Amino acid sequence: MYRNRLLLAACLILLPLVSIAQEQASDVPAHTKKALTDLLPPGGFYGSLALEEPVRFYNESNLYEYIDGQAEGYIAYDFQALASACYSDGANSVLVDIYDMAKPVQAFGVYSTFRAPTNDFVAIGEQGFKTGEGYMFWKGRMVVTVSANYEAHAENPEDDEATAFQAAEAAARAVAAKIPEDRSGLDLLDLLPPPGKMPNSEKYFLHAVLGQGFLENGVVAEYPYTGGVARLFVCDLGAPDAAAKAYSEYLKFTTAHGKPVETDPGKSFLADVKYYGMTEVFLEKRYLAGGVGLPADAAALLDGLRARISKAAAQ
């Protein structure tokens, strides 16, 4: 009840501030505003919910005013703009936030930082999951969150909550239907071998893969085994020179935190690394890949990864 009132009040309070957001986000290009606005359903997608005009926009410089505490998480993935729209029927409201992340892989990246393998997943867009108030999903270059708040009645709060989720789902599906399909750049995920991989554990990092500043544009996935969880990673550094430089940096880091042994000098090393456990890293043209937290017998896992990288590098 309290939360419902809070969101409704927030919606109503924020509406007069639309002009502020628009002024402050004046450098959100007109075409971006239009593209995002076009993704919003016109209203009527559930009951008598209607779009409360106008839509609010945020860019990198003022996103923190809207989601302070989380803005950096989006900005780290090259966030472009946010369109935030409130739908209301007077008593109930649905808030739709569409984040333009510039590229599908970056949209997946942000989404993957929120996703947990244990989430309640739904087939909305490329993939979505249930949150406390509604849904989060990604599709194309967009990440979308939908929150619904329905007036709770003491006699049937469960029904009210179910209604709120139905409204949120209707909004999410309406938005997803308008976002063009685009999975460009996501082929990096295919390089992670499926055998043993924990479903929905894949993450994409634009920067600081495994917490290392020199590792960029990479994917990581978890591979549980008895007694632990290994993580395999692949970074596409764009060019062999850049990958070789990253290899060198990684070896330097490992030397500071372990005793690496280069199994193939300049191309592959192995070590027990402080903070990461057993680690193996190899270089293959523009790719740097490997695993951390590996079990004693990780050969099959790493060989699968190596085979996929070799194939990709040869293309």
Add this chain to the structure above:
Amino acid sequence: MEDRALSSGLTRRDFTKTAAVGAVSIAALGAARGAEKAQEAAERSDKPAPKIALRDLGKTGLKVSELSLGAMEVTDAAVVEKAIDEGCTYVDTAASYQGGRNEKMVGTIMARRRKEVVLATKFSPGSKASIIKSVNNSLSSLETDVIDVVQVHGAMNAETVKDPVVKEAFDELKQQGKVRFLGITTHGNQIPVITACIEVGYVDTMLIGFGATDGNDLAAAIKKAREAGIGIVIMKSLKGVRNFKRTASALTPPQMAVRWVLDKPYVDTVNVGMTSFAELEEDLKAASVKLSALDRLNLRRFAAAAACTTCSMCGDCQECPQGVEPLEIMRAHMYAYSYGNFEKARREFLAMGGPAMLAKCAGCGLCETKCPRSLKIRDRFREVSSLLA
């Protein structure tokens, strides 16, 4: 390549495929690491000087490293553990970061290192039940039995601070031994929030956005809070500095900005978001350097650049032939846009006869020619008009 002999006499296959040898190798390495840890423990028992200086966290009785870890942007738990190894004894996260994933990441480290840190997290304002539920979830995610500092996330006004529900929920959780101290975090409308924290008298810590580009009013309010015994944790210390390039100084702009805040005696710890090992190392240096005269000059430059968009309330714009008082309008603008206090902005605007005053504006722009900061005053008139009129 696969079976190339290693310098140790093992092969990669030996190392990773042959379970027995691998187990022996890892066991040996594990034993070596155990010895290292024992050595570390022995060193700890002798209480060597901490790697980062400790300060009192207000009147809580807790001591925290003056440089601490904001876990929000950390991409890997290894960075959290490295920060602890380097002497960061205060770790801050929140229930909402990454939809709860951030707390879980921190929790993987807390499972082993909990006793070494003062752990802080946050809950969103709401009902008593929702606060208690959030804190219980945090305890589970953080793999701990007690949270040292549990904070209201993003208080934007005094009412949130004074909400009795927060105190009731906190007291109940404290009685159950699940939390130790109550904190308030704020990043907007900060001065009224700080004032409210002092007034209520039961707030133990505050997490406040503050840096070299902020004004003296905020610094004075923080100082007053510290004098009242509130533990002061600073965030956003890099605000306004992030975009500056490397200067002639030996320090990077972020290092200067962090050091500047650390030099304030009323600050207990600077909470810095560190994404990677490299950023951690960069920030750690700030704890062991001193600002030179050049660094201070650079920081003033950064502050001046940030101030280019801020009205200094000098009043040079007041000679309007139409009788408009731009300073009053700018004040209303400041309340609304800088402090986020729309209620006060509107009240002031109406009290000054703002709508009638703006109606008199002929749009000549004389006020802008007088402004020493060349602010676009007419644009601000329009903003105030659309917002408050």
